[in-house]
Amino acid sequence: MSDTPKDLEALIDLMARLPGLGPRSARRAVLHLLKKRGQVMAPLADAMTQVAATARDCLTCGNIGTSDICAICASEKRRNGQICVVEDVADLWAMERGGAFRGRYHVLGGTLSALDAVGPEELRIPRLMARLEEEEVTEVILALNATVDGQTTAHYIADEITDRGISVTSLAQGVPIGGELDYLDDGTISAALKARKTI
Amino acid sequence: MSDTPKDLEALIDLMARLPGLGPRSARRAVLHLLKKRGQVMAPLADAMTQVAATARDCLTCGNIGTSDICAICASEKRRNGQICVVEDVADLWAMERGGAFRGRYHVLGGTLSALDAVGPEELRIPRLMARLEEEEVTEVILALNATVDGQTTAHYIADEITDRGISVTSLAQGVPIGGELDYLDDGTISAALKARKTI
Numbered sequence: 373m374s375d376t377p378k379d380l381e382a383l384i385d386l387m388a389r390l391p392g393l394g395p396r397s398a399r400r401a402v403l404h405l406l407k408k409r410g411q412v413m414a415p416l417a418d419a420m421t422q423v424a425a426t427a428r429d430c431l432t433c434g435n436i437g438t439s440d441i442c443a444i445c446a447s448e449k450r451r452n453g454q455i456c457v458v459e460d461v462a463d464l465w466a467m468e469r470g471g472a473f474r475g476r477y478h479v480l481g482g483t484l485s486a487l488d489a490v491g492p493e494e495l496r497i498p499r500l501m502a503r504l505e506e507e508e509v510t511e512v513i514l515a516l517n518a519t520v521d522g523q524t525t526a527h528y529i530a531d532e533i534t535d536r537g538i539s540v541t542s543l544a545q546g547v548p549i550g551g552e553l554d555y556l557d558d559g560t561i562s563a564a565l566k567a568r569k570t571i
Numbered sequence: 572m573s574d575t576p577k578d579l580e581a582l583i584d585l586m587a588r589l590p591g592l593g594p595r596s597a598r599r600a601v602l603h604l605l606k607k608r609g610q611v612m613a614p615l616a617d618a619m620t621q622v623a624a625t626a627r628d629c630l631t632c633g634n635i636g637t638s639d640i641c642a643i644c645a646s647e648k649r650r651n652g653q654i655c656v657v658e659d660v661a662d663l664w665a666m667e668r669g670g671a672f673r674g675r676y677h678v679l680g681g682t683l684s685a686l687d688a689v690g691p692e693e694l695r696i697p698r699l700m701a702r703l704e705e706e707e708v709t710e711v712i713l714a715l716n717a718t719v720d721g722q723t724t725a726h727y728i729a730d731e732i733t734d735r736g737i738s739v740t741s742l743a744q745g746v747p748i749g750g751e752l753d754y755l756d757d758g759t760i761s762a763a764l765k766a767r768k769t770i
Contacts, residue, residue, distance in 0.1 A: 376667070377637045379625070383618040389611060390600040397591040403661050404590050405619070406626055406635050412588060413623040419582040420616035423601075424608055426578070436605050438576045462602050465575070 380406075432503070434479035434496045436461050444477060451475045453510040457500065457529065459483055459517060467515060475513075478503065483521035484528055497529065504536060514542040579605075631702070633678035633695045635660050643676060650674045652709040656699065656728065658682055658716060666714060674712075677702065682720035683727055696728065703735060713741045 380402070388398035405413040429435070430442035437443055444450055454475030458464050464477050480495045492498065503509070512533060516522035530540045546564035547556060579601070587597035604612040628634070629641035636642055643649055653674030657663050663676050679694045691697065702708065711732055715721040729739045745763035746755060755763075 376664070377642060379618060379621050379637065380635075383615075383622050386611065386615045386618055391603050392596040392599060393591065399664065400591060400661070401589040402622075403664075406622070406660070409623055409626055412585065413619060416582075416585045417616055417619035417623050419578060419585055420604070420612060421620060422578050423582050423605070424612040424616050427605055427608055427612075436579075438578065443576060460602075461605070462599070465598065465602075468575070 430479075432499075433477050434461075434481055434499070435464055435477055449474075453508055454513065455500070455503065455507075455509055455511070456513045456515050458515050459522065459525075463515065463517070473513075475511075476507075480516075480525065483516070483519075483525040485521050492528070495525075497532070500529070501532060504533065504538060509538055511539045511541060514540065516542075518545065629678075632676050633660075633680055633698070634663055634676060648673075652707060653712065654699070654702065654706075654708055654710070655712045655714050657714050658721060658724075662714065662716070672712075674710075679715075679724065682715070682718075682724040684720050691727070694724075696731070699728070700731060703732065703737060708737055710738045710740060713739065715741075717744065 384395070384398050384402050387393055387401055388395045390398075393401065405416070423438075426438040427436055428438070428440065430437055430445055431440050432445045433442060435442040435444060439446070451474050454473075455478050456467060456473055456475060457478045457480060458467065459480050459482060461479055464479055467473050467477070478496065478500050480497065480500075482490055482495055484490055484492065484495065500512075504512075512529070514526040514529060516526045526542060533540050544567060545560065546567055547553065547560065553561065583594070583597050583601050586592055586600055587594045589597075592600065604615070622637075625637040626635055627637070627639065629636055629644055630639050631644045632641060634641040634643060638645070650673050653672075654677050655666060655672055655674060656677045656679060657666065658679050658681060660678055663678055666672055666676070677695065677699050679696065679699075681689055681694055683689055683691065683694065699711075703711075711728070713725040713728060715725045725741060732739050743766065744759065745766055746752065746759065752760065
């Protein structure tokens with residue numbers, strides 16, 4: 373697009389780098405923004421500038437917030453003593469949407485991976501161990517993804533925590549709510565059968 | 572997400588309004604931005620602020636640019652005398668990507684529609700007629716979409732232009748390059764057959 377203004381092209385290029393958007397959908401999104409310059413584009417630009425300037429990782433748990441201690445770590449309404457360990461901020465958000473957990477979090481920032489040379493020091497595992505010393509923790513809930521790397525990381529952390537009098541738990545595995553057996557993989561069905569409950 | 576900072580939630584809500592993004596993909600995009608605050612988020616916010624402040628509709632043709640007269644209308648390299656009429660800036664971009672047209676454009680800003688009460692005055696049709704008086708135009712190319720409203724608008728404009736000694740043309744209809752007959756609709760095949768050429 374030879375005769376498109378430079379800054380418009382730059383904006384489209386930057387938008388196209390977002391996950392879920394490609395060159396075509398970035399153009400569509402930018403065109404939509406251009407047509408609603410006042411109502412959508414200016415507020416979005418302002419919101420983004422604002423967040424880019426204020427967002428930071430929580431020094432305690434690694435969650436992303438707008439202050440050095442995130443809203444969850446700072447809240448008095450959340451229960452102390454329970455720490456839910458997640459890989460990523462996205463997982464923390466997913467747990468929060470569930471709304472069932474009212475304790476504190478710890479965001480590792482990834483999983484251990486021999487292939488990618490990610491060791492405990494690259495994650496927030498030392499920080500987690502420090503928190504177990506500092507805070508009166510009674511339970512660590514490992515809410516890591518059911519992938520090989522996720523489970524390796526869970527085992528590593530569980531091993532590190534033993535002999536401290538802290539119970540280490542993980543999320544139950546089984547049939548998702550509303551899930552149909554016919555569409556489930558064999559591993560999930562076996563896990564759900566092994567963990568069956570009396571009604 | 573009760574404990575998510577307000578401005579983060581506001582940003583996700585605004586992103587979710589973009590075409591092609593929903594709440595889930597907006598969260599993913601924002602999380603990606605948050606992780607690359609310096610490299611991606613700040614430049615994107617700056618580019619958006621910049622474009623929101625400078626973007627405006629070209630007074631001549633309705634294209635979106637950064638000055639009162641867009642780059643195409645202002646360019647001395649584009650041919651005068653040919654005006655390509657398109658519905659939307661997206662169509663102008665599509666034509667420019669094709670790269671075959673080196674004349675000027677006129678962006679209507681929509682199509683005539685009895686249902687939506689869009690008459691010629693709501694589009695840039697009067698402005699097009701004024702340009703035909705002001706500029707020495709020899710050909711008007713109607714590159715409107717092959718929809719009912721697009722074709723209605725094309726016929727209306729063609730009728731308005733008659734008796735001015737200006738030739739009015741439209742894009743050829745036929746088999747797309749690389750298109751397979753088996754996957755084409757009947758209307759396109761009929762149109763391609765009617766417009767067949769000797770090799």
